[in-house]
Structure formats: C-alpha cells, structure tokens
Amino acid sequence: xxxxxxxxxxxxxxxxxxxxxxxxxxxxxxxxxxxxxxxxxxxxxxxxxxxxxxxxxxxxxxxxxxxxxxxxxxxxxxxxxxxxxxxxxxxxxxxxxxxxxxxxxxxxxxxxxxxxxxxxxxxxxxxxxxxxxxxxxxxxxxxxxxxxxxxx
Amino acid sequence: xxxxxxxxxxxxxxxxxxxxxxxxxxxxxxxxxxxxxxxxxxxxxxxxxxxxxxxxxxxxxxxxxxxxxxxxxxxxxxxxxxxxxxxxxxxxxxxxxxxxxxxxxxxxxxxxxxxxxxxxxxxxxxxxxxxxxxxxxxxxxxxxxxxxxxxxxxxxxxxxxxxxxxxxxxxxxxxxx
Numbered sequence: 001x002x003x004x005x006x007x008x009x010x011x012x013x014x015x016x017x018x019x020x021x022x023x024x025x026x027x028x029x030x031x032x033x034x035x036x037x038x039x040x041x042x043x044x045x046x047x048x049x050x051x052x053x054x055x056x057x058x059x060x061x062x063x064x065x066x067x068x069x070x071x072x073x074x075x076x077x078x079x080x081x082x083x084x085x086x087x088x089x090x091x092x093x094x095x096x097x098x099x100x101x102x103x104x105x106x107x108x109x110x111x112x113x114x115x116x117x118x119x120x121x122x123x124x125x126x127x128x129x130x131x132x133x134x135x136x137x138x139x140x141x142x143x144x145x146x147x148x149x150x151x152x
Numbered sequence: 153x154x155x156x157x158x159x160x161x162x163x164x165x166x167x168x169x170x171x172x173x174x175x176x177x178x179x180x181x182x183x184x185x186x187x188x189x190x191x192x193x194x195x196x197x198x199x200x201x202x203x204x205x206x207x208x209x210x211x212x213x214x215x216x217x218x219x220x221x222x223x224x225x226x227x228x229x230x231x232x233x234x235x236x237x238x239x240x241x242x243x244x245x246x247x248x249x250x251x252x253x254x255x256x257x258x259x260x261x262x263x264x265x266x267x268x269x270x271x272x273x274x275x276x277x278x279x280x281x282x283x284x285x286x287x288x289x290x291x292x293x294x295x296x297x298x299x300x301x302x303x304x305x306x307x308x309x310x311x312x313x314x315x316x317x318x319x320x321x322x323x324x325x326x327x328x329x
Contacts, residue, residue, distance in 0.1 A: 001159065001161075002161055002162055004190070004193070005159075005161050005163075005186065005189075005190060006161075006163060006164070006167065007193070008189040008190045008192070008193035008197075009163065009167060009171055009185070009186060009189045009190075010167055011189070011193065011197070012171075012174070012185070012188065012189035012192070013167065013170040013171060013174055014170075016189075016192065017174070019207055019265075020265070022209065023209060023210045023211065023265075024207040024208065024209055024210070024265065025207065025208060025209075025210045025213065025264060025265040025266040026202070026205045026206070026207055026208075026260075026263070026264040026265060026266065027205065027206060027208055027213065027264075027266065028204070028205060028206075028232070028236050029204060029205075029206045030235075030236060031228070031232055031236065032206065032208060032216075034228060034231075035213075035216040035217065035228075036216065038216075038219060038220065039216070039219070043219075047212060047215060047216070050211075050212075050215065051209055051211070051212055054209075054211055055209040055211060055212070082207065083206055083207040083208075084204070084205070084206045084207070085206045085207075085208075
C-alpha cells in the first residue's frame with residue numbers, strides 16, 4: 001500500500017500538475033501513429049521543432065526556472081518516465097555527449113524527435129550538434145567545452 | 153458522503169515536502185491530495201481500459217489533425233471507435249453495454265484531458281455531448297467514433313451534430329443493457 005501511495009503521489013507532484021499546465025492530453029499511440037504517418041518527413045521534423053519551442057521550452061521554464069543543459073536533460077527524463085513514448089539515454093565520454101531517444105514509432109517519429117532535440121540543444125542552448133536518426137532512434141551528439149561543470 | 157478509512161503512510165522526505173507544498177498551494181488537506189492522487193492512479197493510470205495511452209501536447213494534436221479533410225477525420229474516428237474504443241472497453245469489462253461505454257467515455261473525459269463528456273435526457277431523448285477545444289476536425293473524429301460505438305450497441309445510427317467545439321449525439325428510446 002505504501003509503495004502504491006508513494007508512486008501515485010510522486011506522479012501527481014512531479015508530473016500531473018505540469019502536464020495539466022502544459023495542455024498535455026492522453027491518446028492511444030496507434031491513433032498518434034496514424035496521424036503522424038500522414039505527414040511528410042519534413043513536416044514531422046517541423047512539428048518537432050514547433051513542440052520544442054511551444055511546449056517543451058515553457059515546460060522547462062515552468063518546472064526548473066531556466067533553460068540550461070541540466071534542466072533540458074531533466075525534463076527529457078521526466079517526459080520519458082511519465083509520457084510513455086520513448087526511452088531516454090544520455091552518455092558521456094570525455095567532453096563528448098550523446099542524447100538518444102529510443103522509440104517504436106518509425107522514421108517519422110525519429111524526424112519529430114530530431115526536430116525537437118535540434119531546437120532545444122542547438123537553437124536554444126547554442127550547442128553545435130550532430131543529429132542522427134534511424135527507424136527507432138533519434139540521437140544528437142555535441143561537445144562540452146573543456147573544464148565545464150558536470151551537467152547532470 | 154463517501155465512507156473513509158484512516159491509513160498511515162511513510163513517505164520519502166522530499167515527496168512529503170512536495171505534497172505539503174501542493175496542499176498549501178491548493179488550500180486543501182494532505183488527505184485530499186492523497187485521495188486525488190490515489191483515485192487517479194487506480195481509476196486511470198492502472199485501469200486496464202487505458203493501458204498504453206500516451207500523453208501528447210494538445211497543440212500537436214491540433215496540428216496533426218488540421219491537414220486532414222473532414223471526411224478523413226470522420227473515417228479515422230470510425231476506425232478508432234471500432235478498433236480501439238470497443239476492444240479496450242472489452243478489456244476492462246468483459247460484458248459490453250452502453251452504460252459501460254458511457255462510463256469509459258466519462259473517465260476518458262475526466263482524466264484524458266481531450267474532451268468533456270455529458271449525458272442528459274430531454275423529452276425521452278438521450279443526448280450525449282462531447283465538448284472539446286481542438287478544432288472542427290476533432291469534432292468530426294469524435295462523431296465518427298461515437299457513430300461506430302452507438303451503432304454497435306443500438307444496431308442503428310444515432311443522430312450526430314457537430315460544430316467546431318462540440319459533437320452531439322442524440323436518439324429516442326431507452327438505453328439497451
């Protein structure tokens with residue numbers, strides 16, 4: 001009982017309130033898939049950029065106060081945990097960083113995630129990024145300046 | 153008033169602080185916050201009818217649907233009514249009935265955030281109203297979905313009227329069980 005209560009309360013304070021403020025709604029992933037299939041890859045990427053700017057950025061500011069690498073990563077982690085659409089992997093090696101979103105939605109969803117990632121990491125944080133997509137993942141690679149503080 | 157029972161919980165300190173802050177912000181008791189969170193968790197997050205649902209920004213839903221023709225939106229709704237709503241309803245309630253369908257619609261409305269759902273009776277006529285704010289094509293989508301759902305239960309088409317932010321379904325007679 002304690003575990004269930006803790007899980008339910010944590011979801012309420014960490015996510016549900018934020019989701020409500022950000023206008024998130026629930027839908028079957030199959031319906032979303034059908035709608036995304038009607039888009040061209042370019043439109044899918046533009047939609048990702050749109051969501052990066054109009055939805056994710058305000059969520060980050062509302063939850064963490066400012067858009068920094070740390071707050072962007074924490075937000076993607078939260079979204080991955082509660083939105084149920086993708087797994088989030090962040091790897092580091094020296095100054096190199098790779099952010100990966102793994103999903104099962106196909107190439108157009110990869111375009112979408114790449115669009116959102118490029119918006120956040122390149123256009124908002126000003127990092128020089130190298131995006132890559134496949135059918136089941138979108139990843140973005142960038143270098144942290146030497147001597148910069150740990151970012152997660 | 154619903155009967156209540158007392159429970160003692162041990163929470164991690166950071167969670168306890170966050171719950172207390174939420175209760176202060178909303179000017180309600182911690183018990184009310186706990187009831188709200190647990191009710192949502194058992195009625196929605198863990199309900200067999202909603203497994204696998206994902207959260208998406210409503211703005212994205214508007215954009216994705218905007219490119220479709222009205223007919224295509226209705227067609228997508230019909231598909232969703234037949235292939236998603238009814239099978240998911242059966243997953244939660246092995247014996248299907250229009251009352252169970254109404255209960256699921258109400259739950260989707262209360263927790264899903266996409267629409268509001270209302271059922272009233274006027275002069276022996278049942279009126280089901282879905283209110284939403286994502287544009288006419290979403291009204292058309294719901295019209296297609298409810299058309300399928302009602303045909304499945306009533307064996308005849310219900311009358312559907314739609315506007316930019318409403319989809320209204322009406323029929324005369326009693327609801328079959």
